[in-house]
Every structure is written in structure tokens, then in C-alpha cells.
Amino acid sequence: MARLSQVGARIGGAGVAVGTVAPVTRTLPALDLTADPVTLTAALVDVASVSGQEKELADALEAALRAQAPHLEVLRSGDAVLARTNLGRPHRVLLAGHLDTVPIADNVPARRTGGIVHGCGTSDMKSGDAVFAHLAATLTEPRHDVTFVFYDCEEIEAERNGLGRIEREHRDWLDADLAILGEPTDGALEAGCQGTLRVELRTAGRRAHSARSWLGDNAIHAAGDILSRLADYRARDVEIDGCVYREGLQAVRIAGGVAGNVVPDECVVTVNFRFAPDRSAEQAVEHVREVFDGVELTVTDLSPGALPGLSAPAAAEFVTASGATPRAKYGWTDVSRFAALGIPAVNYGPGDPNLAHTREEHVAEDAVTACAAVLRRYLAP
Known part of the structure; x- marks a missing residue:
């Protein structure tokens, strides 16, 4: 909401030369954090914040x-905004939500x-942010100390994720006895998360003209052997704290071929392993190496579970409360970052x-109202 004024004459005899450009001024969107979380959800959606462009929303929320x-x-911290109580309570709870969205459509x-709020980020996860921001402003004497973390760049490459920067620069702000991420769960409580591993499996051959394929x-x-091993693979179901995590090993891409008349000399099969959090990242890699023993394997992506x-x-x-x-979280979320910190x-x-x-x-x-009520019941004295 920046305003740029070009002044073409002196005003009141004072001061701005013809043809000069006045300083840029910005009017921040006004956010009423004491409004009901539904209204606040709509207000947050109205401030576009595609990944890497969260500054306006972060400025407004900070103010x-x-x-x-x-x-x-x-x-x-960058385009993240953090806030916390310091009441000396014996326990601390951290509420975290990302400010960014995927590109607007x-x-x-x-x-x-x-009874529905439509818009980019309503589900993922400005409604969760609205609940957290509303509690931050209205819950002045919680029975646990509370830290609120509104961070940037969750929807894009992991190295730009604001939580990583906060961990490096403000580690003490992430200390807590429990972290609650406002990722969309439709009001369910999803605990932990799967780890994820991607590998490339390569097979080699020898080129020839397809007319003389022999x-x-x-x-x-x-690569048929790789696909056969995948077809025969039996995934584990693992129960932890009453939550059942189901593993999965799937081919997600296959690439090979040179031309329509050439016997290919290379094929690459990309495989994704979603593993239960009782395996470490290293154990997941070792397991996949065992499954594909004898096949050239390269790890291209690896994130531990929680x-x-x-x-x-x-x-x-x-x-x-x-x-x-x-229930188990099927998929990977930033809860993994907190689990790695022992939270x-x-x-x-x-x-x-x-x-x-x-x-x-x-x-x-x-759903927004119910989520706010549950968290208030948990945190209120």
C-alpha cells in the first residue's frame, strides 16, 4: 500500500522543486488483533504474502x-515476527505459524x-495465524508462558525457511515444553510427522541402433528389477504414543531414452521413502540401500521425521484440553525442526x-472459532 507522489509545483511557497519526487510513504494495513479470529483471518488474507514477499504483512503484524x-x-527477525510472555511460569508453550502463501490464484x-471465508491462505495457514495472533493480544495472563512465532518462507526451499534463521540467530526464542504448529489439520490433532527421503537409482547399458538392438x-x-523390488516391498505400520505411522516406498519418476531409434544406455528411477519417525534419517538411508542392494544410488533429499x-x-x-x-501426521512439516531440538x-x-x-x-x-476456543481453554488460567 505504498503511495508515491510527484509534485509539479511549489506548495504554499515552501519547498518541493518542480519535477522532483517526494519521499515514498507507506500506510500499513491496520490489523485489529482483538477482533474475532474469523474477521482477523479475512484481514490477513487481504495482505498478500506470497513466499519471499511477506514484508508488508510482517510489518503490519509487528506494529x-x-x-x-x-x-x-x-x-x-527478517520477515518473521516473534512475541512472548515472561511471567516465570514453570512451562512454556510455543505457537508457530508461517505467514507466506503459495502464489495467488x-x-x-x-x-x-x-459461514465460509474464501481466499489464498485461508486454510494454509492464515486462519491458524489469526487464531494465534488473537490469543497473543487477548490472553494477557496465561497459565503457561507462551511464545508466538510468525515466520516466513515455509512454502519454498528449506534453506530459506524463517525458522532456520531464527534457530541460528535467536535460538532461545524456540525453547519450549511443547510446540503447536497451526498447519491445517481440519481441527484434528496430528502428532509428529513422517520423515522423507528421495533417491535416484541408476541403471547403465550400452547404446546401439534399435534396428540392431542385439x-x-x-x-x-x-530398471525392471528396481520396479519389481518396489512392487514386492511391504511397508511397515508403526505405532508410537497411540499414533500409527504407515511407511511408503514409491517410484515417483522415471527417465531414460535418447531418441526413437536408439537403445538407451542410462535410466534413472526416482524413489521417495516416507518413513516412520522411529527411524533416524541415517537408518532410513541404510534401509533403502538394503532394499536396492547392488543398484547405484544417490540421495537427493532427506529430512528426518518427528x-x-x-x-x-x-x-x-x-x-x-x-x-x-x-493421529499420526502423514507428510512432513516443521514439527520436525522442533523435534530435532528435543521439543x-x-x-x-x-x-x-x-x-x-x-x-x-x-x-x-x-472451525476457526472452535480452534481458538480449544487453545484458549488450554492456555487460560
Whole structure:
């Protein structure tokens, strides 16, 4: 919402030369954090914040927290905004949500119809951010100390994720007995997360003219052994803290071939392993190497899972307060970052994950209200 004024004459005899450009001034969007979280969700959606372009929203949120939540210590880190109570409580709970969205798909500004808020980021995860920001401003005497982390660049490459920068530069701000991420779970409590591993498996052959194929060695045909091992693979189901994590080993891409008349001399099969959090990242790699023993293998992506940690006192208390039956998180989220720091972490947010990143993204107003009520019940004295 920047305004740029070009002045073509002196005004009141004072001061701006003809043809000069006045300094740029910015009017920040006004965010009322004390408004109900549904209204606040729509207000957050109206401030576009595609990954890497979160500054305007971060500026507005920082200004609102400093003005409306004087009971909080506030810190700015890049385009992340952090706030926390310092009440000396025996336990600390951290509420974290990313400010960024995927690119807008003609779905900003927000639109409210029939108990639904439509718009980019409503589900993933500005409704969760709205709940957290509302609690930050209105819950002045929580029974646990609370840290609020609104961070940038979650939807893009991991090295740009704001949580990584915060960990490097402000590690103490991530200390907590429980971390709750507002990722969309449709009001369910999803504990921990799977780890993810991607590998490339290569087979080699010898080129030849396809009219004289017996002179060559077809690398694509050789990949049949890889596909057979995948077809025969039996994935584990692993129960941890009452949550069942199901593993999966899948080919997600295959590439090979030179031309329509050439026997190919190379084939690459990309395989994704989603593994239960009882395996370390190193154990996951070793397992996949065993499955494909004898095949050339290159690791291209690896992120560890997160144990649910529901036996930790603060986590067990939240389970009780939510009234929900915890379930395993199928997929990878930033709870893994907290688990690596020894902090139990769960995903809990009002959005429907199946609507994330779609043109039709929306969130039910009553889901936002219910999520806010559960967290207030857990944190209020």
C-alpha cells in the first residue's frame, strides 16, 4: 500500500522543486488483533504474502503486536515476527505459524459467504495465524508462558525457511515444553510427522541402433528389477504414543531414452521413502540401500521425521484440553525442526489440508472459532 507522489509545483511557497519526487510513504494495513479470529483471518488474507514477499504483512503484524499487546516482548527477525510472555511460569508453550502463501490464484481479497471465508491462505495457514495472533493480544495472563512465532518462507526451499534463521540467530526464542504448529489439520490433532527421503537409482547399458538392438544393452529394461523390488516391498505400520505411522516406498519418476531409434544406455528411477519417525534419517538411508542392494544410488533429499512426544506433560495436557484423539501426521512439516531440538511438537489448525494451495481454498468460520476456543481453554488460567 505504498503511495508515491510527484509534485509539479511549489506548495504554499515552501519547498518541493518542480519535477522532483517526494519521499515514498507507506500506510500499513491496520490489523485489529482483538477482533474475532474469523474477521482477523479475512484481514490477513487481504495482505498478500506470497513466499519471499511477506514484508508488508510482517510489518503490519509487528506494529499491531507492539500497539495492542504491551504485555509481550516483541522481536523482529527478517520477515518473521516473534512475541512472548515472561511471567516465570514453570512451562512454556510455543505457537508457530508461517505467514507466506503459495502464489495467488485470483483469490485475494478474502470473501465471506455462508459461514465460509474464501481466499489464498485461508486454510494454509492464515486462519491458524489469526487464531494465534488473537490469543497473543487477548490472553494477557496465561497459565503457561507462551511464545508466538510468525515466520516466513515455509512454502519454498528449506534453506530459506524463517525458522532456520531464527534457530541460528535467536535460538532461545524456540525453547519450549511443547510446540503447536497451526498447519491445517481440519481441527484434528496430528502428532509428529513422517520423515522423507528421495533417491535416484541408476541403471547403465550400452547404446546401439534399435534396428540392431542385439548389439546394445537396454538400461530401461534393466530398471525392471528396481520396479519389481518396489512392487514386492511391504511397508511397515508403526505405532508410537497411540499414533500409527504407515511407511511408503514409491517410484515417483522415471527417465531414460535418447531418441526413437536408439537403445538407451542410462535410466534413472526416482524413489521417495516416507518413513516412520522411529527411524533416524541415517537408518532410513541404510534401509533403502538394503532394499536396492547392488543398484547405484544417490540421495537427493532427506529430512528426518518427528516423534509425537505425547507423553511429555505439556503435550499430554493439550491432548486432554483438545478432546481430540491424536493421529499420526502423514507428510512432513516443521514439527520436525522442533523435534530435532528435543521439543515435542504437534500440528493443530482449523484449515482443511485438502484445500491448501487450491484456487478454491477456504475455511469454515466455525472451525476457526472452535480452534481458538480449544487453545484458549488450554492456555487460560
